[in-house]
Amino acid sequence: MLADGDDVLCVDNFFTGTRDNIAHLIGRPHFELMRHDVTFPLYVEVDEIYNLACPASPVHYQFDPVQTTKTSVHGAINMLGLAKRVKAKILQASTSEVYGDPEVHPQTESYWGHVNPIGIRSCYDEGKRCAETLFFDYHRQHKLRIKVARIFNTYGPRMHPNDGRVVSNFIVQALKGEPITIFGAGTQTRAFCYVDDLIEALVRLMRTPDEFTGPVNVGNPGEFTILALAQKVVAMTGSNSGITYLPLPGDDPAQRKPDISLARSALGWVPHTDLEAGLLKTIAYFRDPGLRAA
Ligand SMILES: NC(=O)c1ccc[n+]([C@@H]2O[C@H](COP(=O)([O-])OP(=O)(O)OC[C@H]3O[C@@H](n4cnc5c(N)ncnc54)[C@H](O)[C@@H]3O)[C@@H](O)[C@H]2O)c1
Numbered sequence: 001m002l003a004d005g006d007d008v009l010c011v012d013n014f015f016t017g018t019r020d021n022i023a024h025l026i027g028r029p030h031f032e033l034m035r036h037d038v039t040f041p042l043y044v045e046v047d048e049i050y051n052l053a054c055p056a057s058p059v060h061y062q063f064d065p066v067q068t069t070k071t072s073v074h075g076a077i078n079m080l081g082l083a084k085r086v087k088a089k090i091l092q093a094s095t096s097e098v099y100g101d102p103e104v105h106p107q108t109e110s111y112w113g114h115v116n117p118i119g120i121r122s123c124y125d126e127g128k129r130c131a132e133t134l135f136f137d138y139h140r141q142h143k144l145r146i147k148v149a150r151i152f153n154t155y156g157p158r159m160h161p162n163d164g165r166v167v168s169n170f171i172v173q174a175l176k177g178e179p180i181t182i183f184g185a186g187t188q189t190r191a192f193c194y195v196d197d198l199i200e201a202l203v204r205l206m207r208t209p210d211e212f213t214g215p216v217n218v219g220n221p222g223e224f225t226i227l228a229l230a231q232k233v234v235a236m237t238g239s240n241s242g243i244t245y246l247p248l249p250g251d252d253p254a255q256r257k258p259d260i261s262l263a264r265s266a267l268g269w270v271p272h273t274d275l276e277a278g279l280l281k282t283i284a285y286f287r288d289p290g291l292r293a294a
Helices: 065-086 122-142 166-176 195-206 226-237 261-267 275-287 289-293
Strands: 008-012 031-035 048-051 089-095 146-151 180-183 189-191 216-218 223-225 243-246
Touching (some): 048 195, 089 122, 089 195, 166 180, 180 226, 195 261, 223 226, 226 275
Parallel strands (some): 008 031, 048 089, 089 146, 146 216, 180 243
Antiparallel strands (some): 189 223
16 A cells, blocks of 8 residues: 555554564655554544454454454444544455354355354454444445455464464474474364455455445465365475374364355455465565564
């Protein structure tokens, strides 16, 4: 966006993010950083809002589950209130978790989901579902211009080494020569999207005509078992890590794969980075901390 000549205001409370990730932008004339928690109202002047604030990995969102729900729900109310006040367009980073442990495969946007409302993942899943409800109610009631993206597993450089998500976990463990921890038998499947592809989809979504609101799935439909991912990471890092199997936590979905037909037709978008190419860049980042400043 800075390269396109936009003014960018980055708002973060640094709960899971770090200043290091944007250190290279600080000092640029069109970039501004503000430490702020979205559960509190925000008064600024903007044209577009990308609402990405939320801890996204189970270890982080389960650390303070009440705050996680507040971030999704109060955060959405505050950002929607801001969008209403300044007549901004607003995009919500929703999630494939709104589908829960799906009974329909692959998941299309018309599927309403299979979500446990009282489990350990519910603070995240139900928080994001309620945020979607708020977006659509602000759209119907206040004519707000909204865009809702349902993001499937996305990974890449600048993830926190202790983020706890499967791709970064496996890479960090493999590079340290520690055992790779798999929850369950590793037969559960996931589809992994490289971050640059995702960002391209979000920017395209923001530029769609006002009548297009989504929700729209964004992710890479290539489906892999967790065991296959572990084996790929071990092979690509040249590690001699073994695999340790741990009990499966509650409500872990058995299958995940986006149907991206809508993204293809409405955004003219498909992901271009396959798992191997994305892992190569992500492994290079975790191998060389110097790349973090690039
Ligand atoms: N990466 C994925 O696989 C994935 C999948 C589905 C949805 N998403 C959504 O995309 C968004 C970005 O996720 P990410 O993977 O980049 O995770 P991330 O943890 O790297 O980014 C989330 C950011 O939100 C900030 N944040 C958290 N609570 C906040 C609060 N109350 N106020 C202000 N800032 C706050 C964090 O400090 C962090 O910088 C999240 O909303 C997440 O739910 C991500």
